[in-house]
Amino acid sequence: MRTALLTGAAIVAFVPHAFADTDPQQANDKNVIIVTATPYAVASDEVPTIVTHVDRDQILRAGGASISDVLAQEPGISATSFASGASRPIIRGMDATRVRILENGASSSDVSDIGPDHGIPVDPFAAQSIEVVRGAGTLRYGSQAIGGVVNVINNRVPMQLPDAPISGEAEGSYGSAAKVGEGGALVDAKLGQFALHADGFYRDASDYDTPLGVQQNSFFRGHGAALGGSYFFGGDDASHVGLSISQYNSKYGIPSDTTYIDMRQTKVMSRDVFAVNAGPLKSINLDASYADYTHDEKEPDGTIDTTFRNKEFDGHLEFLLNPLGPVRNSALGFEVQNRKFSAIGDDSSYLFPTTTQSEAAYLFTELPLTDILHLQASGRVEHVRSEGTPANNVFTVREFTPVSGALGALLDVGSHVKLGFTGSSTGRAPAITELFARGGHDGPNTFETGDPNLKVERANSIEATARVNVDRFHFDGSAYSTWFKNYIYGDLTGRTCDDDGTCAMGGDGDLKELNYRQQGAHFRGLEGKASLDLFHQNDQTLQLTGLADYTRATLDDGGNVPRIPPYRLGAGMNLFTPRFDGAVQFVHNAKQTKFGAFDTETPGYNLINANIAWRPFKSQPGIEFAIVGQNLTDEIVRNAASLNKDLVVQPGRNIRFMVKIATF
Numbered sequence: 001m002r003t004a005l006l007t008g009a010a011i012v013a014f015v016p017h018a019f020a021d022t023d024p025q026q027a028n029d030k031n032v033i034i035v036t037a038t039p040y041a042v043a044s045d046e047v048p049t050i051v052t053h054v055d056r057d058q059i060l061r062a063g064g065a066s067i068s069d070v071l072a073q074e075p076g077i078s079a080t081s082f083a084s085g086a087s088r089p090i091i092r093g094m095d096a097t098r099v100r101i102l103e104n105g106a107s108s109s110d111v112s113d114i115g116p117d118h119g120i121p122v123d124p125f126a127a128q129s130i131e132v133v134r135g136a137g138t139l140r141y142g143s144q145a146i147g148g149v150v151n152v153i154n155n156r157v158p159m160q161l162p163d164a165p166i167s168g169e170a171e172g173s174y175g176s177a178a179k180v181g182e183g184g185a186l187v188d189a190k191l192g193q194f195a196l197h198a199d200g201f202y203r204d205a206s207d208y209d210t211p212l213g214v215q216q217n218s219f220f221r222g223h224g225a226a227l228g229g230s231y232f233f234g235g236d237d238a239s240h241v242g243l244s245i246s247q248y249n250s251k252y253g254i255p256s257d258t259t260y261i262d263m264r265q266t267k268v269m270s271r272d273v274f275a276v277n278a279g280p281l282k283s284i285n286l287d288a289s290y291a292d293y294t295h296d297e298k299e300p301d302g303t304i305d306t307t308f309r310n311k312e313f314d315g316h317l318e319f320l321l322n323p324l325g326p327v328r329n330s331a332l333g334f335e336v337q338n339r340k341f342s343a344i345g346d347d348s349s350y351l352f353p354t355t356t357q358s359e360a361a362y363l364f365t366e367l368p369l370t371d372i373l374h375l376q377a378s379g380r381v382e383h384v385r386s387e388g389t390p391a392n393n394v395f396t397v398r399e400f401t402p403v404s405g406a407l408g409a410l411l412d413v414g415s416h417v418k419l420g421f422t423g424s425s426t427g428r429a430p431a432i433t434e435l436f437a438r439g440g441h442d443g444p445n446t447f448e449t450g451d452p453n454l455k456v457e458r459a460n461s462i463e464a465t466a467r468v469n470v471d472r473f474h475f476d477g478s479a480y481s482t483w484f485k486n487y488i489y490g491d492l493t494g495r496t497c498d499d500d501g502t503c504a505m506g507g508d509g510d511l512k513e514l515n516y517r518q519q520g521a522h523f524r525g526l527e528g529k530a531s532l533d534l535f536h537q538n539d540q541t542l543q544l545t546g547l548a549d550y551t552r553a554t555l556d557d558g559g560n561v562p563r564i565p566p567y568r569l570g571a572g573m574n575l576f577t578p579r580f581d582g583a584v585q586f587v588h589n590a591k592q593t594k595f596g597a598f599d600t601e602t603p604g605y606n607l608i609n610a611n612i613a614w615r616p617f618k619s620q621p622g623i624e625f626a627i628v629g630q631n632l633t634d635e636i637v638r639n640a641a642s643l644n645k646d647l648v649v650q651p652g653r654n655i656r657f658m659v660k661i662a663t664f
Contacts, residue, residue: 048420085252094147109291117443158195177654180205222250256644306345349439388436402427477528520556562596602640622662
């Protein structure tokens, strides 16, 4: 009965497939953002939860080696900021094992969830856009996506035939804070029924400047490339098969340590769509990826301390259905994942080899009740098998069967206001670190011990959203509350340990003892952003903007959940014209006084960022010059959500000079 109720509950599923059933006129409207937040792609204001969408221009102007740098100023999203090459998104106070990072809907296949010093091998340069789905919209990805899903969308496997025979883009920039030089290029081509894509990037950054001096060992060097293509067949080119291969390489320092990481990943990805349009079946979609990831943690002289390896397969099979009676859209999907992790060297005692195998099935359906009210429904059941060796040195096999579901509704109140409501119950199987961690990890300077007896973590959530579009005013806002049963967290004990695991209060070791535990927890918060067009005439707009977010997270024993970002308030101005764009933004980041056990208070700070872009040639709008200023007042910035905040200051004032050349 419980499974039936959950399966019939409503949700926004997140499925990154072709823009099926999208109104062509709507898709060509530049004022409408088409998101891939359902199996049938829809406009961004047609889903109950609010989807964060960052476009290509925003990605390039943000700069940096991490997708977190692009997202860090969006409401409800922050970053771990552990190193220049290792910064993971934090969504509503949750990260690592509760935030899933995807590339075109497939796993990023790395070890960034195993340690905050481990980077994500998805460079933002190749991204066309980045979408963040929070709340119940993450259900399709189950266990490791309670906090949210970050999907980096690129064209490495083309999903549409290009209009032009060939198009491309090249970009280069220089940043002052780390003397960073970066550049890249991408090309898309059409050859008959084939769509081809290639891209590559290079980035070299020295140790960055801070108001307190140079942050030692904060450098980053990276390069990568990808080649892909798709073949389109069928009368309307709705069917296609595609494949890509990519290589990512980077080296970056750990600023709270003397070591650096040498990372590389080879990844193969396929994306196939087979149009059927017969009976109830509309199409069959098949996505798969396989990645071979390795990184070495090295001493300054190049000596390898530890090598981490991760081999991972992620496959999705989905059947999209035609309308069935009152049910407008439906999808039945299956997912299979296999992950093999191992470590060799000094830190190999931190986590012995593990294997994780999971299979899942989900059902999505959409039901318009009236012209102004529609529901979306789905449920998910998965089976997870984890094998590893915890601190007791007894090889252990754990199996979990999380069942999840939710209810989502969107009410169109006239032509200017839309209200959404989502209720969900989501299960998460414990991650391999939470089960099997068993030793010291030099990057974050922790000595971690997992618990092989952990239970399934369950998050019961409600979220209300409001969208207002009245003439020149636009507002998106959310209020949410999540009650966790068996919440898993890393509990600092206050003791320090040496590499052999001898721990004591005030001990001689420099590793913080951290044990994985479970108890109830409550996350709640508010977030929103607004804009008001002060002036709008022809192609010129002057816009006032504002943003705010707040997350409060407590444990049932009365303590605070560790490493939660403080609240933020911000305001800014944007100018858009055919030849010039400009923006200035002020953001106040509050002092974090509600910190976890054996942590410390984190001072607040204010950020002022600005940018201006110039397109000097009317006949060549793809040629653009830009200047971007970040932390213009050179504030001392420490990240309350980072384990190394007491040792690491974030970059100070940075001025970036950019040039972009694009063909259309």
